[in-house]
Amino acid sequence: MIEHVEVAVIGAGPAGMSAATWLAERGVSTLVLDEQQEPGGQIYRSVERVAESAPSRLAALGSDYAHGRDVVRAFRASGCTFWPGSTVWQISSRSELWVSRNGVSRKIVADRIILATGAMERPVPVPGWTLPGVLTVGALQILLKGSGMAVDGDLILIGSGPLLYLFVSQCLALGLRPAAFLDTSKRSAPWRAAHLMPAALRGHGLSYIQKGLRLKAELRRSGIPVFTECDALRIEGEDSVRSVSFRSGGKERTIQATAVALHEGVIPLQQLARQAGCRHVWDARQQCFRPWLDEWGNSSTPGIMIVGDGAGIGGARAAEHAGRIAALAAARTLCRIDDEERDRIAAGERRELARHLSVRPLLDALYAPAVTTRSPDDKVIACRCEEVTAQAVRATAALGNEGPDQMKRVIRCGMGPCQGRMCGPVVSQLIADVRGCSPGEVGYYNVRPPLKPLPLAEIALIDREGYTG
DSSP: OOEEEEEEEEOOSHHHHHHHHHHHHTTOOEEEEOSSSSSSTTTTTTHHHHHHHOHHHHHHHOHHHHHHHHHHHHHHHTOOEEEOSEEEEEEOTTSEEEEEETTEEEEEEEEEEEEOOOEEEOOOOOTTTTSTTEEEHHHHHHHHHHHSOOOSSOEEEEEOSHHHHHHHHHHHHTTOOOSEEEEOSOTTHHHHTGGGHHHHTTTTHHHHHHHHHHHHHHHHHHTOOEEOSOEEEEEEOSSSOOEEEEEETTEEEEEEOSEEEEEOOEEEOOHHHHHTTOOEEEETTTTEEEEOOOTTSBOSSTTEEEOGGGGSOOOHHHHHHHHHHHHHHHHHHTTSSOHHHHHHHHHHHHHHHHHHHTTHHHHHHHTOOOHHHHSOOTTSEEETTTTEEHHHHHHHHHTTOOSHHHHHHHHOTTOSTTTTTTTHHHHHHHHHHHHTSOHHHHOOOOOOSOSSOOOHHHHHTBOTTSBBO
16 A cells, blocks of 8 residues: 655654645645654654643743744644654655654655755764763753753763753753853854844844843853863763863863763754755855755755755744745645745745844854864764774875765765764765865765664565555
8 A cells, every 4th residue: 555645744843844734724635754753843842741741841941942832733733644753764766755653664655745854963073972971962952851851960061052052041940050161162253253243133133142142141140160262172081971171261171071962053954855866065154065945945856845954054933934935835836826826925934034044144153163073183983883083084085085975885984873964974074174175075975775774674574565564
C-alpha cells in the first residue's frame, strides 16, 4: 500500500506547523512528519505539556516560548494529519518519501514536499569538546523545557549569540545559576556593525534589540562571572570535564567545571535537502551553507520547497510567515487558489517577514563565529564519529584531495552514524583553508540514504509496493 497526499510537510516546528495549518484549513490533504512525539520543533518543544502541567515553568521560559502554544493549538485544530515519531530517511527523485515509524518503513507519494527541518547548532570543535560533560546550549534548553532542570555542579557557558543570554535568563527564572559565562565575541564587533543599526531598527528590529539589551542587563545584575573576548579555549579532563582554560583580557585563566555548554550560533540543517538533490550556496554573512530558493521557497529540485531556519537563519516568527508563503505557492500549484489570491495574501506575509528579518544582518555581524570554531587546532577532533583530527583533514587536503567526498573515501570522515551532520561544516572549512578559497567552492558531502541508522531487518522487509508488512 502506497499512501498519497497532496502536501507532505517534514518538520513540526513554527514553519512546518504554519504551512500545514494554512493548507489544511483550506482543504488540502496535508501530512506532517516529525521525529519528536509532540509538535513544536526545538523552539517550542513540549510547549503543550508545559502549558498544561507546569504553568510556572511556561512563564519562566518567556513569552516567546509561550507563543508556541497558540501556534500548536491552531495546528491541532487545522485538520491536518500529524505523524509524530516519524523519521524521513530518503526522498527520491519522484517525490517519494521513505518514512520509518514505530519500526515500520513505508513509502509516501506527495504532490508537493515542504521541508521545514529547522536548524542545528554550529559545531564548536575546541580542544576537549568530545569529553563527557560537554553539551550544547540547545541540549540544555531541551532539559529546561522538558523538565525544568539543568545539569548539576559548575556549568560553564562558552560562546556567543542571543541564545546564550536567553538561556541564562531562563535558568535564573527557574532558580538555576551557571557558574560562569565565557563570551567569545569581540568587543570591536558593535563598532564594526554600527553601520547596520539604522536598517536593524526598522520593522520589529527595535523590539529584538530591546529584548537583547534586557537580557544582557539581567546577566550583569545576576553576578555571574563574565569573561570577555575569550580565546585559546581548552576543556580539560580525562574521563569527564574537570576545568576550562582560556585567555581573556590578556591573562591566562583556568576555572573548575563539571559541565560545559557550547554555542556559536545555529546553521540550517541541510542533510535531507542535500539528499533530495537541492542545490546549496555559501552564505558569507551567516558563515554557512543554505539552499538556493526562489521567492516562494521553491528549491532547485522540482516539487520540493524549503522554509524556516532550514532555508537560512531568521528566527521562529519569521519562520511562520515563510511557512505560509510556501503554503500559498503550493496551493496555487495544486490549483486551489489563483494567482491574484496567492499574491494578495502573500503581500501581507512578505511585509511581516521583512519586518522580522530586518535585524538579522546586525545580529550576524555582532555574533560571527570565532575563527577557532571554524578552523580548529590540528590536534582537535573534527569528525567525532570516526575520530579524525583537523590535522588529518589538512594533511589529506594538502596531498590533493580537494573535496569532502574524496576526504571521506581516504580518511573516513563523515562515514559515522551522524552521516557528516556534525563534521561537514568543519571539514569543508578546513579544506577551504588549505586551498585558500571559500567553503562554497569546496562544497559539501554527497549525502546518501538512509539519513539515520535503520535496522537492516526493517529495510529487508520493505515489499515491492513500498510498505513493511
